[in-house]
Amino acid sequence: MTFLPIPAPRLLAMAIAMGLSFSLPAQAQEPIDQQLDEYRQAAQTFGKTLKGELQAAMKAGGPMAAVSVCNERAPEIAAQLSEETGFTLRRTSLKPRATEPTSWERAVLEDFQTRRADGESPKSIEWHEVANVDGERRLRYMKAIGTDGVCLTCHGTNVDPALKAKIDKLYPDDQAVGFEAGDIRGAFSITAPIEG
């Protein structure tokens, strides 16, 4: 008797037709989950470090001095964390002061606005996707940044004219005013190749 081997694709098609379903083994998801957790930690460290320095500067020298902290320290902290983690970290916003969103960041920020309008808290609003960028699998992540009382001094509806003048000198295209407490001010955006 001759044995006819069944080609693998046909075998797969037969198995599916028989009602078997296939899913990726659990391990395939794990590296992404782990990398996402590292992103969440990096975003949290970025936020906490910056807010800590901002509040200290506001207390010590008032908002005029604190503008310099945001201007100098925000990019420095981002660069330092990027170097430590190997991820690319930044902050962006639909109404940016310093950093315009890319097209995919803009789409995510717009979705965040919808989620906020539907009642979700900025604290829990986050998003991720695996993207193929020039043949490389990358994990993209964004996390909403809420607006609270301390932010309104420099991002609110009533920014002191002298302070606004200083801000405009540093950022002639500033759009980051007119926010209210509870609004989404912007988001952390983190990307890196997928590890492992």
Ligand code: HEC
């Ligand atoms: C003393 C003034 C001041 C205060 C207070 C302040 N910011 Fe800002 N903010 C700035 C400046 C200046 C920049 C631009 C920083 C840069 O060059 O990266 C900025 C940029 C940002 C960005 C980056 C996106 C963009 O618009 O370019 C976010 C997000 C942000 N601020 C959120 C906050 C939040 C949240 C708070 C409150 C916890 C806050 N800011 C309080 C001055 C301030």
